[in-house]
Amino acid sequence: MTEAHLAMPGTQLGDPVKAATAVIEVAVGGTVPLHQVLGSDSYDLARARVATLLADIEAGRELALTTDVDDA
Structure with a gap:
């Protein structure tokens, strides 16, 4: 991953000046949100991760709901 980043100077989507301005604005x-992403690529990756996590949570919903203590 480091090599890939080192190979792309000047070709990244992000603008370092805009990112610095955004960080100062957030600070x-x-x-502020707990998790602030910067850049359209980061935004898309974060949304995809959240969608995957939500799908995993929903896939395990039925079993999760069976593990509460029964109050009889």
Whole structure:
């Protein structure tokens, strides 16, 4: 991964100046999200990961709901 990053100077989607400005905005903005992504590529990757995680959670829903303590 490091080699791939080193091989792409100048071809990344992200603009370092815009990223720095965004980081400063988040730092001084007060209300910020717990996870702030920067860049369309990061946004797309994060959404895909969340979709995969949600699918895994839903796939295990039935079993998860059977493990509560029964109050009789």
